[in-house]
Amino acid sequence: MTQQNKAVVRAVLDAALAKGRKALTAPEAKLIADAYAVPVPAEALAECADEAVALADRIGFPVALKIVSPQIVHKTDAGGVRTGLATAAAVRAAFTSIVSNARAYDPAAEIKGVQVQQMVPAGTEVLVGTVTDPTFGKVVAFGIGGVLVEVVKDITFRLAPASRDDALSMLDSIRAAEILRGVRGGAAVDRTALAELIVGVSRLAADFPEIAEIDLNPVFASADGVMAADVRILLDPQPVKPRRTYSRAEILTSMRRLMEPRSVAVIGASNEAGKIGNSVMRNLVDGGFPGEIHPVNPRADDILGRKAYKSVMDVPGEPDVAVFAIPAKFVAAALEETGRKGIPNAVLIPSGFAETGEQALQEEIVAIAERYGVRILGPNIYGYYSTWQDLCATFCTPYDVKGGVALTSQSGGIGMAILGFARTTKTGVSAIVGLGNKSDLDEDDLLTWFGEDPHTECIAMHLEDLKDGRAFVDAARATVPKKPVVVLKAGRTGAGARAAGSHTGALAGDDAVYDDILRQAGVIRAPGLNDMLEYARSLPVLPAPKGDNVVVITGAGGSGVLLSDAIVDNGLSLMEIPADLDAAFKAFIPPFGAAGNPIDITGGEPPSTYEATIRLGLEDPRIHALVLGYWHTIVTPPMVFAELTARVVAEFRERGIEKPVVASLAGDVEVEEACQYLFERGVVAYPYTTEKPVEVLGAKYRWARAAGVLG
Structure with missing residues (x-):
């Protein structure tokens, strides 16, 4: 942006703040939009009905009329908006009605006039806006817009200023992304113009800290470009106290x-x-x-x-x-x-x-x-453990199983749960750290350290808030390419959307912003405490996948169906088995079994069938990950299955062939010992669940994509 552009914005903001105002009028918002190349309709301010008619004639019918008052932010609520006015008589009547409605809505409001605005060309209604988040600062939002925006709540967030790549990713991150690509013969929207709008609005918010919220809703997006029908800008004159940084x-x-x-x-x-x-x-x-x-x-x-x-x-x-x-x-x-x-x-x-x-x-x-x-x-806090230094600086029970998992918690109670889980599962840890009130050291300090610590392979953090979300994102971005970062964010449903003066602000509930920006940073978000702990102990065990093709090999058809569901739920891809590979699998399974994917070897098969099909899954380079479904039978007891699986995986690892292998074991209590045996030998295995092993595999894939290591 040129200095002249910023000077225009600066003058508008200073004038409004000098009067103690917290919202800009529509004409002021248009000046700012023009300064930052935000496409808005032609418009002008009318102070009487005759002037409104003259302006409508100059702009060209049809037009929209909107009340202009510093005190009336939500114009529609005040009955201050009329659209599609095609005649001089309609404009005159609308002007009188709008002013009357506004005075009844707020008798003390200063009525500056009525904005006469060019009607916006048809298109898909979207929202572009910014909020000032207490954790992450300036954040830009994009989603489906219009009058039902707060009902639909299809919106995504990124840190501001956003890059062009950030903006393009936002277009694909909403549930209704397909609408933007064109449906039922409709043309796709101009993605370049929409991305440029997101970038420009995010830059405006970042350049001027006193802009609390920007709300462009609706923005009409079409194949011909974009145009913001309404621009709402809210101000906050209170500067944010800078945090001491290191x-x-x-x-x-x-x-x-x-x-x-x-x-x-x-x-x-x-x-x-x-x-x-x-x-x-x-x-x-x-x-x-x-x-x-x-x-x-x-x-x-x-x-x-x-x-x-x-x-x-x-x-x-x-x-x-x-x-x-x-x-x-x-x-x-x-x-x-x-x-x-x-x-x-x-x-x-x-x-x-x-x-x-x-x-x-x-x-x-x-x-x-x-x-x-x-x-x-x-x-x-409860203190901290640094196991590779044999340091137990805490009043809790000692722990000395060294390994690659670093665990942190804001809560002492969660810290004890972490300790108990580590002991029960024999998880090797590099550190366990309590953060408590976080008066100084916090997650970004620890993440910076663990990212460089050669003893740490995976970091898992329980947190209730972040003092400096941007510092955490910076630390995460530096760490994720080297090792996974798992976060359990507490308070996921408690805060809800904050009271706000715009649609964007109302939609920016704490968790919505956290969710998108943690994902933007490449962090794996765990839905619950057990998930966080299981991800933490499992991710270092699994090698990074080299592609998306996942194959299920199961001894039970029912497990195969549930495992397939879990694969879809976790954003993974069931491989389409080519004919030659299908034939190769069929050679090892009985006629009443089923190749394809899942590959059902049936429950009565001996250990040799499990071994042959697992070997084939590891041997074929087109297969990138294996999900095993075991069913407890007399023919192949749990420990027999565990030993043969671990042996085959180890053999291929020695040959330089490493693929993630996870297993679901259905059976009596003996499967628990078999799962522990497999876990200790590089196969992530869980008893009594088809969901958990696939969730862990999904987490590994999310990290691999974020780290850029997925082939």
């Missing part, structure tokens, strides 16, 4: 000392069993942390056989982390000493801050930490 290098430096410390001080360490300070000390000592552990307690000489210090200032050397296990009211003073000592990380376990209404106390500790350059984890 560079990637600064984040990695502080996170390295947090996650790989050589020395830890425990403020509030105790010899008394049942105290948090005692549990933290015991976990550090019993967990085998090889670095220095320095208890701090002014009333003790030694704790668990280690010299205790009166103050953190007395601790020798330069500790990397100070773990706080003292009441909230003492934290500020101890944090001041921590800062003066030069300790870069404070892990605040105590509660009693913003979560209990003590916002001022939390702001005080944040100010102290910023003054000294201390990064805060918490407060109100």
